[in-house]
Amino acid sequence: MGRKAKHVLLTGGLVSGLGKGSVLAGIGRSLQDRGIVVNVIKIDPYLNEDAGGMSPAEHGEVFVLEGGEEVDQDFGVYERELELILSGKNNITTGKMWKRIREKERRGDYGGRTVQYFPDFVNEIEEWLSSVSQTTMTRKGIQPADVCLIELGGGLSSYEIDIYLEAFGRLRSKYGKENFLHIHLDVLVDVLGQFKTLPIQDSINRLKRKQLTPDLLLYRHKNEINSGAKVKLSETCMVENLFDIPFLENKEQLCGFLSKSGVVECISEQLKLELKSEKGLVAEWKRLHRLAPEPGKVVRIGIVAKYNINHDAYLSLTKAICDCARSLRYSVEITIIDAEQLEEGLEAAIAKLLIADGILVAGGFGVRGVNGKIMACKHAREKRIPYLGICLGMQVVVIEAARNLLGLYDATSTEFDPETANKIILKTENSKENQGGGSMCLGAKKSEILLEDSLAKKIYKNSFVIERHRHRYEMNVEYAEALKEKGVVVTMVDEKTRMPSFVEVRGHPFMVGTQSHPEFTSSIFTPSPIYCEFLKAALENKKCKTSMGLNTTNE
Template sequence: MPAPDGNSEHKPKFVFVTGGVASSTGKGLVAASIGTLLEGQRLKVTFQKLDVYLNADAGTMNPLEHGEVFVTEDGTEGDLDLGHYERFTSATMARHNDLSGGQVYGSVLRKERRGDYLGATIQVIPHVTDEIKSRILACGAGFDVAIIEVGGTVGDLEPVPFLEAISQLRTELEIGRSVVVHVAAVPFFTGPGELKTKPAQHSVQELRRAGITPDILVARAEEPLDERLRHKLARFCGVPVEAVLSSPDVKILYELPLVLQAQGLDGLLGARFGIGLGRSDLGLWRETVQRLSSARDEVVIAMVGKYVDLSDSYKSLNEALIHGGIACGVRVRVRHVDSEAVEAEGPAAMLTDVDGVVIPGGFGPRGIEGKISCAGWLRTERIPFLGICLGLQVAAIEFARNVTGFAEANSTEFDPDTPHPVIDLMPGQRELPDLGASMRLGSYQCDLLPGTRAFDAYRQPRIAERHRHRYEFNNYYREVFSQHGMVFSGRSPDGELVEMMEITDHPHFVSCQFHPEYRSRPTAPHPLFAQFVAACRESAQRRDKSRRNSIPTGARP
């Protein structure tokens, strides 16, 4: 009998990851870790994030509320969990890997308008749930295992159609083709001084009301659960005690697959799938974690941004810097610095004790002068700098103002009437009616200039990187910039767009219009970040040597 997806030859298996009690319990990291374990079995895996909001995608969501927007190769603006999936596995995400409630309802309504439903009354069941099921099955086609993460929290209103669809799909799939992993918070209450399992119990009850019984329960707590609590959760949640696992706080994010493997998650998945998985081969992963944990030297890198309240706003960039540290054998400590505070206090007051600075992407005028002044201070003080997207643009504005003599230079994003628009709106962006999914998005090629830092990092003449921007460097100013020492080390293949700029007479002053952080992985650090962290390490060594030389000989230990 053919599978519900109509494929009788290849039948992908599905891991459904749900969450309870509260958001941000770590569902995405557990889902990504499951992918690590299954790839350790040489299985081909993919992912899908069911983002239950009615937005069409994450592109217009506030990063302070929803975290960063992760951009895929094909230009999808997705949930930040897609970044976890890519960093923890070899999978590459695309449009079908991020499914929102807005996409589901939009598709159903378009079909209704076309007459696809033949006059039927459109309802959540079966029309909405059938749409969700078809998208899940299509995502899994061609893979051994599809890991489906349900956004939101069990018990909320938004996930109800998605959970109903999964409940139906579990019934329709043959036995052994699906597993439900439920991630629930087990909070610590300071009053009684103990972990409380009742919230997790209630979340499992809510999941059961949706027609789904979990096969594996992952308790998210500060510390590993003791045997008493594991048995208690097993008894009240109807899950075998060996299938009650802990997801405790870890010092290094990438330890989580190893922690879950130590509790037998790979074996549990194999038993549920009926394929008898042994212990996953995580040799390279274990080696990577070991390199990170054993690093003795540390560099401090400031990230001067406008969304510093939550590190998830720059999640991929944080991780890419850590990956650069893995490549260089050093620990990277990222310090988030508010660009508005730099405006008020000045860069010298806030950045004197750092080894390097990153200025990340962003939109809007708030805090922009702080970023511009920061770029100038880094240039003159010869401190390693990496500018990304908006970081390139503020570096260009500062250079125009203080090196080429265009004192009123700016971006037309911040000052539409500037007499020197060194950064201007891309021609194709001028008449767009919508903000969502309308930027220059996804992977584009870039040609590198031999003999530059950019070329030395990549070691190849043509690269491809992911973009997310509306504004670009104004070609009118290329010649005068070049005359004053700015090198355009990366351009689009047609030569029209500036992709990278650098100052060669500087320890490290490199900026790019694209977002290299999206393609960095702990097992394959991105070359730009490896190069930048290496420069920061040299900066730290110079500062340490200068500090030691300034101490009188008799005062040295």
């Protein structure tokens, strides 16, 4: 029997939002830099089977994996920063666990005995970890994993997290300290300039009651910490290895800090890992993040969106823009424009739209705000402002053109009006009535570029393109010919279904819509070509406005 991957568990304090994903990604990157092959598992204790049905306004972005699984936004962090290809198996939810246990019980796998939290739920967790943790997937293929990093989502004050703490307490005892290491991440509370350690003490005590005394305690803070707080933490928490991890401005600083903090060496010592000389992965990551913008290359991008309560709702999208801007040596200013406020004609929203060098209409579900997105699209087409439509943003291009170029003023999606005479956007064939995320077109899909002289070909420089998708509606091909006569052309189709996956407006400097989500595979190492070309077009638009003396407004 071959070697088994060792486990590193990361828990958080009483509240969520401490940056566990970023910290674990930084640790993972630092381990990779020392020759350690890592895998990642994220545990979400909620009863939902996956993140697909969750509102971005409440939960943040729903990230889509290559296989089509809908997961928490932290998976985007892990795939981007660790260059991994993860699957739904890398995500444990309580909903999935209960489904597995229920199916086993119905099949009679438990032999008619009573099914209980202990041992059955604990056994299910161990079985899942054992089957997933041993190998990891990258663009280069499958490799045996040395270490599996496990993030336990949520805060310790959540009732639903207790069963996992109990399970990991037992697994730690079973695996032993050389195979299982526990890191706890918490925050030092600053009250009127004094650091309070009681919240951390409380969370440590909760863990100890589950036989989970941390091997490492990472404490976060914004202000400079005094030595008295450190001593008090050491004495009261009785954790041998304490590390000071301040809140830093960006992930590049955090990864660099973690690589020099001694955390990796401490992990290696306990787990008996063979660290190699630094491969330069962290240094390269830092170099790419530090690329300085060239003089004069500053662009304003207006994102017309509807989930504006939660800034994480468009996390991958904004990250893709920033990473692509760095690769081009641009400086980018991103402004979120509320689609509903555009509908209502609010001056503040309109002003943001007018000064944008490029307009991006983001995806979304439901009719709320869609007319504001259509207004933004019309403005971009008429004023020749670079436009990128993502998912619903592509459908908006088609709807706006049908209304204002074909004169079909009732043209819309059946998602918004099932009874409209001009159903320009229809439900996909694989969608089922009254079902949620599982009925959508999800995951990596291959599309064929139809025209050599298209923007699609210029952007991707290939005949076939693979991007990730997340949609339930698509363009009605019956209108394709009429739209083509008005210059709105389908230039890419799904290889299997032959349904439109990319449209562009001929005669416009840059007006394209893609049914896919290219931001899900974009990173600082492999910036998305469509986002890069969009930014280039935005800069050209800015230069044109500046030469005409229109540097503050597009009118």
